[in-house]
Amino acid sequence: MRSPWRNLSLAGTLKAGVSPMPSWVSFAIALFVTVSAVDDVRLFFVKYQDGNFPWWMLAGTVSYWALWMALAYRPQLAAPALLALLVTMYPETEPSGALLLIFAALPVAAYRVSTRSLIVMVGGFLLWQLAWGLGVSMLGAAMLWGYAFFTLLLVAPGLAVKISRERALRSERAQKAAEETAARAALEQRTELARELHDVVTHGLTMIAVQANLGKIAKDGPAKEQSLDEVGIMARNSLDDLRRLLRAMRTEDLPAVPGQSGVIAVPTSPATIDLALSVAETQKRLNSLGVLTLVKTSGDLGRTPNGLRSTVLRILQESATNIAKHTGHSSECHISLEVQEDQLELVVRNRMTPGKPRLPVSGTGLVGLRERATRLGGTLEAGPVEGWWSVRAVLPFQGPQKLH
Numbered sequence: 001m002r003s004p005w006r007n008l009s010l011a012g013t014l015k016a017g018v019s020p021m022p023s024w025v026s027f028a029i030a031l032f033v034t035v036s037a038v039d040d041v042r043l044f045f046v047k048y049q050d051g052n053f054p055w056w057m058l059a060g061t062v063s064y065w066a067l068w069m070a071l072a073y074r075p076q077l078a079a080p081a082l083l084a085l086l087v088t089m090y091p092e093t094e095p096s097g098a099l100l101l102i103f104a105a106l107p108v109a110a111y112r113v114s115t116r117s118l119i120v121m122v123g124g125f126l127l128w129q130l131a132w133g134l135g136v137s138m139l140g141a142a143m144l145w146g147y148a149f150f151t152l153l154l155v156a157p158g159l160a161v162k163i164s165r166e167r168a169l170r171s172e173r174a175q176k177a178a179e180e181t182a183a184r185a186a187l188e189q190r191t192e193l194a195r196e197l198h199d200v201v202t203h204g205l206t207m208i209a210v211q212a213n214l215g216k217i218a219k220d221g222p223a224k225e226q227s228l229d230e231v232g233i234m235a236r237n238s239l240d241d242l243r244r245l246l247r248a249m250r251t252e253d254l255p256a257v258p259g260q261s262g263v264i265a266v267p268t269s270p271a272t273i274d275l276a277l278s279v280a281e282t283q284k285r286l287n288s289l290g291v292l293t294l295v296k297t298s299g300d301l302g303r304t305p306n307g308l309r310s311t312v313l314r315i316l317q318e319s320a321t322n323i324a325k326h327t328g329h330s331s332e333c334h335i336s337l338e339v340q341e342d343q344l345e346l347v348v349r350n351r352m353t354p355g356k357p358r359l360p361v362s363g364t365g366l367v368g369l370r371e372r373a374t375r376l377g378g379t380l381e382a383g384p385v386e387g388w389w390s391v392r393a394v395l396p397f398q399g400p401q402k403l404h
């Protein structure tokens with residue numbers, strides 16, 4: 001167990017307490033103690049007109065004024081002010097007024113100042129009582145037990161109020177942090193679902209639109225029929241993707257539970273995506289659009305974690321969608337999927353040619369894919385390279401993998 005005194009320092013001892021004081025209470029304390037101190041100074045000079053001033057008494061008046069002003073406005077200075085007051089009180093055999101002021105200040109100090117500062121104040125006062133009672137006062141050692149008990153008794157109420165308030169603040173902060181965490185988790189879920197919806201709808205509708213246009217401009221019957229078959233296949237696949245997305249949304253509507261790392265864990269879909277089949281389907285769809293597509297795979301695709309497979313599929317779909325939108329007939333595409341020891345690398349390259357027909361551009365597909373890759377601890381780069389448009393993604397096997 002770590003000792004609370006391990007990092008003891010003057011700055012830590014004089015640290016201001018967290019307990020606030022209402023402004024009107026501070027003003028009332030300051031007004032009362034200032035009027036009292038001014039009156040004591042007046043009586044001091046009236047009483048000692050002969051010029052033989054006991055300056056330690058005047059210093060005591062200034063010290064108790066400083067103590068109460070510190071409690072009202074600067075609690076970090078309360079401990080030094082109390083110690084200064086004790087020094088000025090020591091020569092007096094009967095410092096009754098100053099003692100009453102200290103006893104009255106203890107409950108306020110217990111609430112206002114830091115715990116270390118309070119320990120210094122109470123400990124210093126108890127040591128002063130011992131030294132004063134044995135060396136200066138005529139009360140005797142027997143009276144010290146009553147003084148010590150009274151000192152600790154007065155500290156208890158203020159300390160209890162302070163502890164209760166700090167517990168309430170910690171509970172409030174914990175609740176606020178939990179609400180913020182839940183809000184961030186909900187926002188992340190909505191963002192992921194928005195990406196999924198974009199990927200599913202955009203890819204499916206783009207392929208359907210391209211096949212429909214190809215069927216429209218086809219001159220022979222078999223080509224038209226093939227386009228209609230592809231439209232039907234794409235429509236069914238898109239419906240299947242939407243159904244999977246809806247099932248995932250229903251799963252994510254279940255109460256989230258705290259994960260081991262303290263982050264809200266979202267239940268994931270148990271579906272496993274076949275990467276080899278996904279690459280083959282992408283190749284088939286692009287070939288049907290007249291885009292000669294060559295595929296190269298290496299490594300054991302089955303080693304790919306489930307949390308990465310959906311992202312790989314979305315990259316393939318988004319790349320195929322962009323190729324369908326932006327390239328013309330008789331273009332060329334190369335897909336390379338390499339599973340290495342600790343990461344996966346996917347590269348989709350297509351020759352940049354004018355696209356016909358032109359389709360609307362959303363501008364959010366690649367942005368969403370970069371965000372997904374970053375969240376998985378990987379990278380995604382996209383841009384022209386020597387007449388080819390290249391999309392390269394590197395996804396590590398170790399990282400915050402999720403199956404979306």
